[in-house]
Amino acid sequence: MNYEEAKIKFISTWGSLGTLWGINKAMAQIQALLFISTKPLSMEEIMEELQISRGNTSMNLRQLMDWGIVTKELIPGERKEYFSTEKEVQELARIVAKERSRREIKPVIKVLNEVSSIEDDGTEKTKELIKQTKALHDLTETADAMINKLVNQQQNWITKSLLKLFT
Amino acid sequence: MNYEEAKIKFISTWGSLGTLWGINKAMAQIQALLFISTKPLSMEEIMEELQISRGNTSMNLRQLMDWGIVTKELIPGERKEYFSTEKEVQELARIVAKERSRREIKPVIKVLNEVSSIEDDGTEKTKELIKQTKALHDLTETADAMINKLVNQQQNWITKSLLKLFT
DNA sequence: ATAAACTTTCAATAATTATTGAAAGTTTAA
DNA sequence: TTAAACTTTCAATAATTATTGAAAGTTTAT
Known part of the structure:
Protein backbone atom coordinates (compact mmCIF):
# COMPACT_ATOMS: atom_id res chain seq x y z
CA MET A 1 0.00 0.00 0.00
CA ASN A 2 1.48 3.34 -1.03
CA TYR A 3 0.71 6.80 0.26
CA GLU A 4 -2.19 7.54 -2.08
CA GLU A 5 -3.86 4.20 -1.44
CA ALA A 6 -3.43 4.54 2.30
CA LYS A 7 -4.83 8.06 2.24
CA ILE A 8 -7.92 7.03 0.26
CA LYS A 9 -8.48 4.04 2.51
CA PHE A 10 -8.18 6.14 5.64
CA ILE A 11 -10.53 8.84 4.42
CA SER A 12 -13.20 6.44 3.27
CA THR A 13 -13.01 4.30 6.40
CA TRP A 14 -13.13 7.26 8.71
CA GLY A 15 -15.99 8.64 6.62
CA SER A 16 -18.09 5.53 7.01
CA LEU A 17 -17.35 5.48 10.73
CA GLY A 18 -18.99 8.90 10.88
CA THR A 19 -22.27 7.41 12.07
CA LEU A 20 -20.50 6.03 15.12
CA TRP A 21 -19.66 9.47 16.34
CA GLY A 22 -22.86 10.97 14.97
CA ILE A 23 -21.84 13.01 11.94
CA ASN A 24 -22.38 12.49 8.24
CA LYS A 25 -20.03 11.04 5.67
CA ALA A 26 -18.86 14.22 3.98
CA MET A 27 -18.27 15.88 7.33
CA ALA A 28 -16.18 12.96 8.56
CA GLN A 29 -14.23 12.81 5.30
CA ILE A 30 -13.38 16.50 5.36
CA GLN A 31 -12.19 16.13 8.92
CA ALA A 32 -10.15 13.06 7.97
CA LEU A 33 -8.55 14.88 5.06
CA LEU A 34 -7.57 17.82 7.22
CA PHE A 35 -6.39 15.48 9.95
CA ILE A 36 -3.64 14.01 7.79
CA SER A 37 -2.84 17.18 5.88
CA THR A 38 0.46 18.85 6.62
CA LYS A 39 -1.01 22.28 6.02
CA PRO A 40 -4.36 24.08 6.10
CA LEU A 41 -6.46 23.48 2.97
CA SER A 42 -8.66 25.83 0.94
CA MET A 43 -12.20 25.02 -0.07
CA GLU A 44 -11.00 24.42 -3.63
CA GLU A 45 -8.47 21.88 -2.44
CA ILE A 46 -11.01 20.03 -0.31
CA MET A 47 -13.57 19.96 -3.15
CA GLU A 48 -10.96 18.68 -5.57
CA GLU A 49 -9.58 16.03 -3.26
CA LEU A 50 -12.92 14.61 -2.10
CA GLN A 51 -14.83 15.29 -5.33
CA ILE A 52 -17.68 17.08 -3.61
CA SER A 53 -19.49 20.28 -4.53
CA ARG A 54 -18.79 23.74 -3.27
CA GLY A 55 -22.07 23.93 -1.40
CA ASN A 56 -21.55 20.63 0.31
CA THR A 57 -18.04 21.60 1.34
CA SER A 58 -19.18 24.93 2.68
CA MET A 59 -22.02 23.49 4.74
CA ASN A 60 -20.00 20.69 6.23
CA LEU A 61 -17.08 22.93 7.07
CA ARG A 62 -19.52 25.18 8.86
CA GLN A 63 -20.81 22.22 10.87
CA LEU A 64 -17.29 21.13 11.74
CA MET A 65 -16.63 24.65 12.94
CA ASP A 66 -19.84 24.58 14.99
CA TRP A 67 -18.54 21.44 16.65
CA GLY A 68 -15.30 23.25 17.33
CA ILE A 69 -13.25 20.65 15.48
CA VAL A 70 -12.18 22.76 12.53
CA THR A 71 -10.91 26.33 12.49
CA LYS A 72 -10.39 28.92 9.79
CA GLU A 73 -6.79 29.83 9.21
CA LEU A 74 -6.21 33.19 7.62
CA ILE A 75 -3.04 33.05 5.60
CA PRO A 76 -1.43 36.50 5.24
CA GLY A 77 -1.63 37.85 1.75
CA GLU A 78 -4.14 35.21 0.68
CA ARG A 79 -7.72 36.07 -0.16
CA LYS A 80 -9.01 32.50 0.21
CA GLU A 81 -9.93 30.98 3.54
CA TYR A 82 -7.97 28.00 4.74
CA PHE A 83 -9.10 25.31 7.14
CA SER A 84 -7.42 23.02 9.59
CA THR A 85 -8.58 20.56 12.20
CA GLU A 86 -7.61 19.85 15.78
CA LYS A 87 -4.65 17.51 15.53
CA GLU A 88 -4.60 16.07 19.03
CA MET B 1 -48.33 12.80 32.58
CA ASN B 2 -50.33 9.57 32.80
CA TYR B 3 -49.27 6.05 31.93
CA GLU B 4 -50.18 6.19 28.24
CA GLU B 5 -48.46 9.52 27.69
CA ALA B 6 -45.36 8.38 29.52
CA LYS B 7 -45.26 5.16 27.53
CA ILE B 8 -45.55 6.96 24.19
CA LYS B 9 -42.92 9.48 25.20
CA PHE B 10 -40.53 6.78 26.32
CA ILE B 11 -40.94 4.69 23.17
CA SER B 12 -40.50 7.60 20.81
CA THR B 13 -37.52 9.04 22.69
CA TRP B 14 -35.77 5.70 22.91
CA GLY B 15 -36.55 5.16 19.24
CA SER B 16 -34.91 8.37 18.15
CA LEU B 17 -31.90 7.57 20.30
CA GLY B 18 -31.50 4.43 18.21
CA THR B 19 -28.83 6.07 16.07
CA LEU B 20 -26.70 6.54 19.16
CA TRP B 21 -26.43 2.84 19.72
CA GLY B 22 -26.46 2.08 16.01
CA ILE B 23 -29.85 0.61 15.28
CA ASN B 24 -32.85 1.93 13.41
CA LYS B 25 -35.97 3.56 14.76
CA ALA B 26 -38.41 0.67 14.48
CA MET B 27 -35.90 -1.69 16.02
CA ALA B 28 -35.33 0.61 18.97
CA GLN B 29 -39.05 1.16 19.43
CA ILE B 30 -39.84 -2.53 19.47
CA GLN B 31 -37.13 -3.06 22.05
CA ALA B 32 -38.47 -0.15 24.11
CA LEU B 33 -41.99 -1.55 23.98
CA LEU B 34 -40.86 -4.97 25.15
CA PHE B 35 -38.65 -3.38 27.76
CA ILE B 36 -41.57 -1.89 29.64
CA SER B 37 -44.03 -4.68 28.94
CA THR B 38 -45.02 -6.89 31.86
CA LYS B 39 -45.36 -9.92 29.61
CA PRO B 40 -44.04 -11.23 26.28
CA LEU B 41 -45.84 -9.76 23.25
CA SER B 42 -46.98 -11.33 19.99
CA MET B 43 -46.26 -9.87 16.59
CA GLU B 44 -49.88 -8.74 16.33
CA GLU B 45 -49.61 -6.84 19.59
CA ILE B 46 -46.36 -5.14 18.57
CA MET B 47 -47.77 -4.16 15.15
CA GLU B 48 -50.88 -2.79 16.76
CA GLU B 49 -49.10 -0.86 19.47
CA LEU B 50 -46.45 0.73 17.24
CA GLN B 51 -48.58 0.97 14.09
CA ILE B 52 -46.06 -0.73 11.88
CA SER B 53 -46.48 -3.40 9.23
CA ARG B 54 -46.09 -7.12 9.67
CA GLY B 55 -43.02 -7.26 7.45
CA ASN B 56 -41.31 -4.45 9.29
CA THR B 57 -42.04 -6.05 12.64
CA SER B 58 -40.78 -9.42 11.49
CA MET B 59 -37.52 -8.06 10.07
CA ASN B 60 -36.73 -5.90 13.05
CA LEU B 61 -37.52 -8.64 15.55
CA ARG B 62 -35.14 -10.87 13.65
CA GLN B 63 -32.42 -8.24 13.91
CA LEU B 64 -33.03 -7.82 17.62
CA MET B 65 -32.70 -11.56 17.99
CA ASP B 66 -29.47 -11.49 15.95
CA TRP B 67 -28.17 -8.95 18.42
CA GLY B 68 -29.18 -11.26 21.23
CA ILE B 69 -31.39 -8.62 22.84
CA VAL B 70 -34.75 -10.22 22.17
CA THR B 71 -35.78 -13.84 22.56
CA LYS B 72 -38.75 -15.88 21.41
CA GLU B 73 -40.94 -17.13 24.20
CA LEU B 74 -43.02 -20.16 23.39
CA ILE B 75 -46.17 -20.05 25.42
CA PRO B 76 -47.61 -23.51 26.01
CA GLY B 77 -50.81 -24.11 24.14
CA GLU B 78 -50.31 -21.00 21.98
CA ARG B 79 -49.61 -21.21 18.28
CA LYS B 80 -48.30 -17.64 18.03
CA GLU B 81 -44.75 -16.70 18.88
CA TYR B 82 -44.17 -14.29 21.71
CA PHE B 83 -41.21 -12.02 22.22
CA SER B 84 -39.48 -10.50 25.18
CA THR B 85 -36.32 -8.48 25.70
CA GLU B 86 -33.48 -8.64 28.14
CA LYS B 87 -34.68 -6.70 31.16
CA GLU B 88 -31.39 -6.03 32.93
C1' DA C 1 -52.87 -34.92 2.84
C1' DT C 2 -55.19 -30.59 3.70
C1' DA C 3 -56.21 -26.41 5.61
C1' DA C 4 -55.74 -22.99 8.99
C1' DA C 5 -52.65 -20.10 11.52
C1' DC C 6 -49.03 -18.23 11.55
C1' DT C 7 -44.06 -16.06 9.84
C1' DT C 8 -40.79 -14.67 6.36
C1' DT C 9 -39.26 -12.70 2.17
C1' DC C 10 -38.65 -9.20 -1.09
C1' DA C 11 -39.88 -6.06 -4.97
C1' DA C 12 -42.19 -1.83 -4.93
C1' DT C 13 -42.78 2.50 -2.70
C1' DA C 14 -42.30 6.04 0.63
C1' DA C 15 -39.65 8.76 3.73
C1' DT C 16 -35.54 10.66 4.94
C1' DT C 17 -31.12 12.51 4.32
C1' DA C 18 -27.26 14.17 1.49
C1' DT C 19 -25.69 16.66 -2.44
C1' DT C 20 -25.65 19.79 -6.16
C1' DG C 21 -25.14 24.15 -8.50
C1' DA C 22 -26.41 28.53 -9.52
C1' DA C 23 -28.02 32.85 -7.60
C1' DA C 24 -27.34 35.89 -3.89
C1' DG C 25 -24.25 37.62 -0.56
C1' DT C 26 -19.76 39.38 1.17
C1' DT C 27 -15.21 41.18 1.23
C1' DT C 28 -11.20 43.29 -0.68
C1' DA C 29 -8.46 45.96 -3.94
C1' DA C 30 -8.01 49.54 -6.90
C1' DT D 1 -17.99 52.76 -6.75
C1' DT D 2 -16.99 48.86 -9.32
C1' DA D 3 -15.45 44.50 -10.21
C1' DA D 4 -13.12 40.47 -9.08
C1' DA D 5 -12.58 36.79 -5.79
C1' DC D 6 -14.40 34.50 -2.91
C1' DT D 7 -18.36 32.13 0.38
C1' DT D 8 -23.06 31.07 1.63
C1' DT D 9 -27.72 29.81 0.90
C1' DC D 10 -31.34 27.02 -0.59
C1' DA D 11 -34.67 24.92 -3.87
C1' DA D 12 -34.20 21.10 -6.75
C1' DT D 13 -32.51 16.49 -7.26
C1' DA D 14 -30.21 12.33 -6.16
C1' DA D 15 -28.94 8.74 -3.09
C1' DT D 16 -29.87 6.13 0.70
C1' DT D 17 -32.58 3.90 4.02
C1' DA D 18 -36.97 2.34 5.99
C1' DT D 19 -41.47 0.51 5.30
C1' DT D 20 -45.19 -1.81 3.18
C1' DG D 21 -48.04 -5.63 1.79
C1' DA D 22 -48.95 -9.54 -0.61
C1' DA D 23 -47.10 -13.89 -2.16
C1' DA D 24 -44.43 -17.65 -0.67
C1' DG D 25 -43.01 -20.40 3.07
C1' DT D 26 -43.60 -23.01 7.44
C1' DT D 27 -45.73 -25.38 11.15
C1' DT D 28 -49.43 -27.61 13.53
C1' DA D 29 -53.86 -29.91 14.09
C1' DT D 30 -57.09 -32.88 12.22
Missing part, protein backbone atom coordinates in the same frame (compact mmCIF):
# COMPACT_ATOMS: atom_id res chain seq x y z
CA VAL A 89 -6.71 12.93 19.16
CA GLN A 90 -7.22 13.34 22.89
CA GLU A 91 -8.68 16.80 22.39
CA LEU A 92 -10.75 15.60 19.44
CA ALA A 93 -12.26 12.88 21.60
CA ARG A 94 -13.00 15.40 24.33
CA ILE A 95 -14.85 17.71 21.96
CA VAL A 96 -16.85 14.94 20.30
CA ALA A 97 -17.88 13.40 23.62
CA LYS A 98 -18.89 16.75 25.01
CA GLU A 99 -20.95 17.71 21.97
CA ARG A 100 -22.74 14.39 21.68
CA SER A 101 -23.51 14.46 25.36
CA ARG A 102 -24.96 17.92 25.10
CA ARG A 103 -26.88 17.37 21.86
CA GLU A 104 -28.18 13.86 22.31
CA ILE A 105 -27.60 12.19 25.63
CA LYS A 106 -28.59 14.97 28.03
CA PRO A 107 -32.02 15.46 26.40
CA VAL A 108 -32.68 11.73 26.65
CA ILE A 109 -31.70 11.67 30.29
CA LYS A 110 -34.16 14.47 30.88
CA VAL A 111 -37.01 12.57 29.23
CA LEU A 112 -36.16 9.36 31.09
CA ASN A 113 -36.25 11.30 34.29
CA GLU A 114 -39.65 12.78 33.47
CA VAL A 115 -41.10 9.45 32.42
CA SER A 116 -39.79 7.60 35.47
CA SER A 117 -41.28 10.28 37.71
CA ILE A 118 -44.92 9.75 36.79
CA GLU A 119 -47.25 9.01 39.63
CA ASP A 120 -47.39 5.36 40.67
CA ASP A 121 -51.07 4.41 40.32
CA GLY A 122 -50.38 0.98 41.77
CA THR A 123 -50.94 -0.99 38.55
CA GLU A 124 -48.35 -3.50 37.49
CA LYS A 125 -47.69 -1.86 34.12
CA THR A 126 -47.07 1.53 35.70
CA LYS A 127 -44.71 -0.01 38.24
CA GLU A 128 -42.83 -1.72 35.42
CA LEU A 129 -42.59 1.46 33.35
CA ILE A 130 -41.24 3.39 36.32
CA LYS A 131 -38.81 0.69 37.32
CA GLN A 132 -37.38 0.13 33.86
CA THR A 133 -37.11 3.75 32.79
CA LYS A 134 -35.47 4.53 36.12
CA ALA A 135 -32.90 1.81 35.51
CA LEU A 136 -32.26 3.18 32.03
CA HIS A 137 -32.01 6.70 33.41
CA ASP A 138 -29.42 5.69 35.95
CA LEU A 139 -27.41 3.68 33.45
CA THR A 140 -27.45 6.44 30.83
CA GLU A 141 -26.51 9.09 33.34
CA THR A 142 -23.66 7.02 34.73
CA ALA A 143 -22.33 6.14 31.30
CA ASP A 144 -22.53 9.76 30.19
CA ALA A 145 -20.71 10.95 33.31
CA MET A 146 -17.99 8.36 32.99
CA ILE A 147 -17.32 9.01 29.32
CA ASN A 148 -17.09 12.73 29.95
CA LYS A 149 -14.79 12.33 32.90
CA LEU A 150 -12.64 9.88 31.01
CA VAL A 151 -12.11 12.04 27.96
CA ASN A 152 -11.64 15.12 30.09
CA GLN A 153 -8.73 13.65 31.96
CA GLN A 154 -5.50 14.21 30.21
CA GLN A 155 -3.35 11.14 29.73
CA ASN A 156 -2.26 11.73 33.30
CA TRP A 157 -1.58 9.36 36.14
CA ILE A 158 -5.22 8.53 36.71
CA THR A 159 -5.87 7.46 33.15
CA LYS A 160 -2.63 5.55 33.09
CA SER A 161 -3.50 3.66 36.24
CA LEU A 162 -6.92 2.90 34.87
CA LEU A 163 -5.45 1.61 31.67
CA LYS A 164 -3.34 -0.73 33.72
CA LEU A 165 -6.39 -1.89 35.65
CA PHE A 166 -8.40 -2.41 32.49
CA THR A 167 -6.01 -3.96 30.03
CA VAL B 89 -29.96 -2.72 31.72
CA GLN B 90 -26.46 -3.81 32.70
CA GLU B 91 -26.72 -6.89 30.50
CA LEU B 92 -28.30 -4.85 27.70
CA ALA B 93 -25.37 -2.45 27.79
CA ARG B 94 -22.94 -5.35 27.72
CA ILE B 95 -24.55 -6.87 24.63
CA VAL B 96 -24.80 -3.60 22.75
CA ALA B 97 -21.20 -2.64 23.48
CA LYS B 98 -19.94 -6.06 22.46
CA GLU B 99 -21.89 -6.11 19.21
CA ARG B 100 -20.96 -2.60 18.15
CA SER B 101 -17.35 -3.33 18.93
CA ARG B 102 -17.40 -6.45 16.82
CA ARG B 103 -19.39 -5.03 13.92
CA GLU B 104 -17.99 -1.53 13.62
CA ILE B 105 -15.07 -0.66 15.85
CA LYS B 106 -12.86 -3.70 15.37
CA PRO B 107 -12.89 -3.42 11.55
CA VAL B 108 -11.92 0.25 11.79
CA ILE B 109 -9.08 -0.54 14.17
CA LYS B 110 -7.86 -3.06 11.63
CA VAL B 111 -7.85 -0.51 8.80
CA LEU B 112 -6.16 2.11 10.96
CA ASN B 113 -3.49 -0.42 11.77
CA GLU B 114 -2.93 -1.24 8.11
CA VAL B 115 -2.81 2.39 7.07
CA SER B 116 -0.45 3.39 9.84
CA SER B 117 1.84 0.53 8.88
CA ILE B 118 2.68 1.69 5.35
CA GLU B 119 6.33 2.13 4.57
CA ASP B 120 7.79 5.47 5.60
CA ASP B 121 9.20 6.92 2.38
CA GLY B 122 10.63 9.88 4.24
CA THR B 123 8.25 12.50 2.84
CA GLU B 124 6.51 14.84 5.24
CA LYS B 125 3.03 13.86 4.12
CA THR B 126 3.70 10.16 4.65
CA LYS B 127 5.15 10.85 8.08
CA GLU B 128 2.03 12.83 8.98
CA LEU B 129 -0.33 10.13 7.71
CA ILE B 130 1.49 7.48 9.72
CA LYS B 131 1.68 9.61 12.84
CA GLN B 132 -1.96 10.66 12.83
CA THR B 133 -3.50 7.32 11.92
CA LYS B 134 -1.32 5.67 14.56
CA ALA B 135 -2.63 8.12 17.17
CA LEU B 136 -6.19 7.41 16.06
CA HIS B 137 -5.53 3.69 16.13
CA ASP B 138 -4.25 3.82 19.67
CA LEU B 139 -7.10 6.02 20.87
CA THR B 140 -9.75 3.89 19.22
CA GLU B 141 -8.26 0.69 20.54
CA THR B 142 -7.98 2.06 24.05
CA ALA B 143 -11.51 3.44 24.04
CA ASP B 144 -12.88 0.16 22.70
CA ALA B 145 -11.03 -1.85 25.33
CA MET B 146 -12.14 0.39 28.15
CA ILE B 147 -15.78 0.41 27.16
CA ASN B 148 -15.80 -3.35 26.88
CA LYS B 149 -14.10 -3.84 30.21
CA LEU B 150 -16.42 -1.34 31.83
CA VAL B 151 -19.63 -2.90 30.65
CA ASN B 152 -18.33 -6.38 31.35
CA GLN B 153 -17.67 -5.64 34.97
CA GLN B 154 -20.66 -6.15 37.10
CA GLN B 155 -21.53 -3.26 39.39
CA ASN B 156 -18.82 -4.69 41.61
CA TRP B 157 -16.21 -3.03 43.74
CA ILE B 158 -14.07 -1.90 40.81
CA THR B 159 -16.87 -0.08 39.07
CA LYS B 160 -17.98 1.41 42.32
CA SER B 161 -14.51 2.72 43.10
CA LEU B 162 -14.24 4.16 39.63
CA LEU B 163 -17.54 5.89 39.98
CA LYS B 164 -16.23 7.48 43.15
CA LEU B 165 -13.06 8.56 41.39
CA PHE B 166 -14.96 9.95 38.45
CA THR B 167 -18.00 11.65 39.88
